[in-house]
Amino acid sequence: MKIYISGLYSGTNPQPGIGIARSLRKAYPDATLVGIEYSNRCSGIHWTDLDEMWLQRPWEELNLEAYAADIKEVLDGGALWISGVDLEIMWLASVFPEGHKNLLTPSTAALQKISKPAVEAHVGLPVSIPEYISTERSDWELHAFCRQHGWKVWLKGPYYEAVRTHGWDVFERVRTLLSRAWSTERLFLQTHVTGYEESVCFSAYQGELIHCVYMRKRELTEEGKTWAGDVTQVPDEFVAPLRRIVKELNWTGGAELEMVRDMGGRLWLLECNPRFPAWIYGGTIAGHNLPALLVERATGVPAKTESEVCEEFTRVVLEIPVRAQFPLPSLPEPFPGGIGHSMKHPSGTLALAERLHKLHIIDNGTNGNGHNGGSTNNAEAPVVPSTFIDDLKAYNFAEMETPSWLFLESTASELFKRAANVASTLTTPALTVTNAYSLKTNPDERLLVMAREAGFLAEAISLLEVQKALKTGFRPDQIVLNGPGKWWPEGLLPTEPIHAVFCDSIPDLKRVVASIERKELQAKIVGVRLRTPTVGSRFGIPVDTTDDLRRLVDAIALLPRDCAFGVHFHMASSNIGVGQWWHLFESVLRWCRSIETLSKRQIECLDVGGGWFPDDWHKDSGDQFALAIERARSFLPFVKQVISEPGKAMAQPSMAVAMRLLEFEESAEEDVTEAVVDGSIAELPMHFFQPHRILRQDKQTGEWQTLKHGKTHLLGRLCMEHDVVASNVELPEGARPGDVLVFCDAGAYDRSMSYVFGRG
Amino acid sequence: MSLAEDKIEFDETDFVDTGAAIQKWEHFPVSTISHHGAQCCLIAREWVLSMDYSQLNASNPLTGPRWIRQKYTWGPSTWPIHWCEAVEQKTLDCGALAAISQEVLVARGVKSYHAQFIQQYTEDATRQWTKKWNTDAALHWVKEDLIYHEGCAVVVRDNEIRLWDPSAGWWVNPKQSGGYGSMLALRIYAPQVNSATEFIWGTRRIFPNQWQKIERARGDFAVAAAGK
Numbered sequence: 001m002k003i004y005i006s007g008l009y010s011g012t013n014p015q016p017g018i019g020i021a022r023s024l025r026k027a028y029p030d031a032t033l034v035g036i037e038y039s040n041r042c043s044g045i046h047w048t049d050l051d052e053m054w055l056q057r058p059w060e061e062l063n064l065e066a067y068a069a070d071i072k073e074v075l076d077g078g079a080l081w082i083s084g085v086d087l088e089i090m091w092l093a094s095v096f097p098e099g100h101k102n103l104l105t106p107s108t109a110a111l112q113k114i115s116k117p118a119v120e121a122h123v124g125l126p127v128s129i130p131e132y133i134s135t136e137r138s139d140w141e142l143h144a145f146c147r148q149h150g151w152k153v154w155l156k157g158p159y160y161e162a163v164r165t166h167g168w169d170v171f172e173r174v175r176t177l178l179s180r181a182w183s184t185e186r187l188f189l190q191t192h193v194t195g196y197e198e199s200v201c202f203s204a205y206q207g208e209l210i211h212c213v214y215m216r217k218r219e220l221t222e223e224g225k226t227w228a229g230d231v232t233q234v235p236d237e238f239v240a241p242l243r244r245i246v247k248e249l250n251w252t253g254g255a256e257l258e259m260v261r262d263m264g265g266r267l268w269l270l271e272c273n274p275r276f277p278a279w280i281y282g283g284t285i286a287g288h289n290l291p292a293l294l295v296e297r298a299t300g301v302p303a304k305t306e307s308e309v310c311e312e313f314t315r316v317v318l319e320i321p322v323r324a325q326f327p328l329p330s331l332p333e334p335f336p337g338g339i340g341h342s343m344k345h346p347s348g349t350l351a352l353a354e355r356l357h358k359l360h361i362i363d364n365g366t367n368g369n370g371h372n373g374g375s376t377n378n379a380e381a382p383v384v385p386s387t388f389i390d391d392l393k394a395y396n397f398a399e400m401e402t403p404s405w406l407f408l409e410s411t412a413s414e415l416f417k418r419a420a421n422v423a424s425t426l427t428t429p430a431l432t433v434t435n436a437y438s439l440k441t442n443p444d445e446r447l448l449v450m451a452r453e454a455g456f457l458a459e460a461i462s463l464l465e466v467q468k469a470l471k472t473g474f475r476p477d478q479i480v481l482n483g484p485g486k487w488w489p490e491g492l493l494p495t496e497p498i499h500a501v502f503c504d505s506i507p508d509l510k511r512v513v514a515s516i517e518r519k520e521l522q523a524k525i526v527g528v529r530l531r532t533p534t535v536g537s538r539f540g541i542p543v544d545t546t547d548d549l550r551r552l553v554d555a556i557a558l559l560p561r562d563c564a565f566g567v568h569f570h571m572a573s574s575n576i577g578v579g580q581w582w583h584l585f586e587s588v589l590r591w592c593r594s595i596e597t598l599s600k601r602q603i604e605c606l607d608v609g610g611g612w613f614p615d616d617w618h619k620d621s622g623d624q625f626a627l628a629i630e631r632a633r634s635f636l637p638f639v640k641q642v643i644s645e646p647g648k649a650m651a652q653p654s655m656a657v658a659m660r661l662l663e664f665e666e667s668a669e670e671d672v673t674e675a676v677v678d679g680s681i682a683e684l685p686m687h688f689f690q691p692h693r694i695l696r697q698d699k700q701t702g703e704w705q706t707l708k709h710g711k712t713h714l715l716g717r718l719c720m721e722h723d724v725v726a727s728n729v730e731l732p733e734g735a736r737p738g739d740v741l742v743f744c745d746a747g748a749y750d751r752s753m754s755y756v757f758g759r760g
Numbered sequence: 761m762s763l764a765e766d767k768i769e770f771d772e773t774d775f776v777d778t779g780a781a782i783q784k785w786e787h788f789p790v791s792t793i794s795h796h797g798a799q800c801c802l803i804a805r806e807w808v809l810s811m812d813y814s815q816l817n818a819s820n821p822l823t824g825p826r827w828i829r830q831k832y833t834w835g836p837s838t839w840p841i842h843w844c845e846a847v848e849q850k851t852l853d854c855g856a857l858a859a860i861s862q863e864v865l866v867a868r869g870v871k872s873y874h875a876q877f878i879q880q881y882t883e884d885a886t887r888q889w890t891k892k893w894n895t896d897a898a899l900h901w902v903k904e905d906l907i908y909h910e911g912c913a914v915v916v917r918d919n920e921i922r923l924w925d926p927s928a929g930w931w932v933n934p935k936q937s938g939g940y941g942s943m944l945a946l947r948i949y950a951p952q953v954n955s956a957t958e959f960i961w962g963t964r965r966i967f968p969n970q971w972q973k974i975e976r977a978r979g980d981f982a983v984a985a986a987g988k
Contacts, residue, residue, distance in 0.1 A: 263820035533814045546807045546847045583818035590813045594806035
């Protein structure tokens, strides 16, 4: 009996070939085991259980046709082939579309049903698929997905590799790298599931489930790969549907279902690998030699049964002699100034992916992303509210000097009306809900007037901002003063009572107390800003230790009794994610209850908010707000006012920036990859943190179109390396230098933090 | 060490006198944190409970409160210990860690009970712990290579429980196969529940308020093979 085994890489993220060879050697001591590898740099080629090595040239060099013929000859000659490389399995499935009785790998049809992230075949198994989104969707949607999942997301390649992307800038950078590496735009973002990693490994032949085992990882490498585990029986409720699925897929070969069990005990399926896992010898140690059972079923030759049973296994590091005929290759020269020797994927896996793409063997739109194959751009353009388009009609772009700020009046007006309506709906006789407009978000007078008219309070972080609010018609008793530098500059504090002041530190609280005693400051509400533990912030009073809490409680006792007491909590939900924000809100309620209990001061005002992304605040949040008010009342029965500060949710959609295309190189064969505009990051400083929807007016129809996801980078006018105002967009057909592009969603910190640069 | 002799396997744990250990710790009460009934303990307790919710980080309430062990090194505590004293310590013993964990789990709305364990280590380990406790006298929680330990029995659904070991920061494997660190006996302290109540831990039935020996589990596959 001769068995060919591939996938011999044996680093810290090993392939299964060595485990398969060890398992088969136990069951078939006299079999000839032939190792197949595509690089003499893979240490597994030296493993002693392998009788022979069939070393191929790396995938980038291999003549696939000739190699396929060689493999056919091997299989026709009676040898078996067990592959440990996903891409090789995909290629072999295309080489042998009808299968081969000695090729112990699944068919293309079966592979398509298990492609990630959807793993279509999982239906019936007691598992769920973590939420995911294809990177072919618009950046606007991808950013929303990340916010929704608190930026606990992984950007995953179509076959291998997953990188945690905890911010928009990281996401953009990793997307570019993975797309280049795997020659595809079809990546996906998937939400992280915290829990314990578990696997089901099975062996099947022509649709019959031969055997399966359950493995829980008990030690992991830094990359999260198995280092030790225990192997047990697969529960009956899993086996029954698995048997049906194997039959439906007519599966042949090994496979592994990789899962995470969350803290509530729910199982999440991350992926299904079409091969035995690298820990397969752990199953053999447990007395269940799945590779041998596969060979036994395929050949009818009985495997030697195991007598040794231990359900737990672990790995160790071994030094072994190098085969004389394959001496170690030299180390490649480090690139000048580089770190390390750049030796990833020595067998040319990336090159194989690229070749299989070109041959249309892989990435044909069956990975659950919901898009068809081919080179057509199937990306959907992000949608903009109709008020954006209505507002743009007020501008004459032909005459407009660019870059130029555009105020979207009806858009802004709608937002303030809606916010006022939400506050009014949530207000009850016992509790008033009041909105507050954060001046720093955008101090444009038009927005301040709208805010005032919509019943907002004005939230200021400096006395200059207080004066600005007063100038635009806010009364002193409509001012909320907050932040660490709120007394700057001196001498501008109104003499009349303001609505509320929140202290950012204990010294600040003592200063406020002294100011009130000297009658310099009058405020209806005096309170503290809380810095909640576990979320990094430089603002507010910490409660990280019992001493911190004691100091806070003692300081609250100093506050005058004739002022109402309040607590202020702000954290940018767009940074920490929507779910995390609501958890923080709940957490703050608990801290407030503790403070109330300990200080014996009733909390009458709760000021919450900050940094809401407009879509998160304006859409589908009504029920959540109502629940939040209910929770606030249940934790803090004396609360009479909740001040809600939506932050950029009000200002961001209210302005856009018009820029002109300056130049780009057109080519009939290739997409435009770079175009220069007359705007810059000086006008769009938030580009690194959020995407902007970009509109272009069709010259023929006058219709405004949103730019789709594509391959073009829009470079700013500045001689600054990082001045890129948009990445991965598609310039519409017919775009010309001189065309105006409107960057929406620029009304918040893009506007207020924009700066004059490069204008002479 | 396992000795294979004529296909009959023996294991050191087969010769452990768990009964004597149970007798030694039969009347050991579960640990609780005392309260001065004053602001000092009120602040400390409120801080622990609010901090636990912050540390939960939007995760499932059944998540083990590992942050407590991260904050406090495992080591000797002076008993009785009050809330205001406990939170100020750098080290806490297993009883204090378990008592605090029990309080935070219950505050989360999770059903949890004090749990007492008898575990086997080695005499080398227990000798080292005796040194760590800075005493030449025998430690009350050590008996040769066995130790008394505390944790929490957390109800995850119906009467199914998981055992949280707050000193280790992990859930105890319900499949106990003997050896270093294995659990030999368990008592769930739940005076409020009916004595006929059965908790399910893995495949075991556990009755409250009584020490129960934890038999060594046989391998799944061995069980399956024996059943055939």
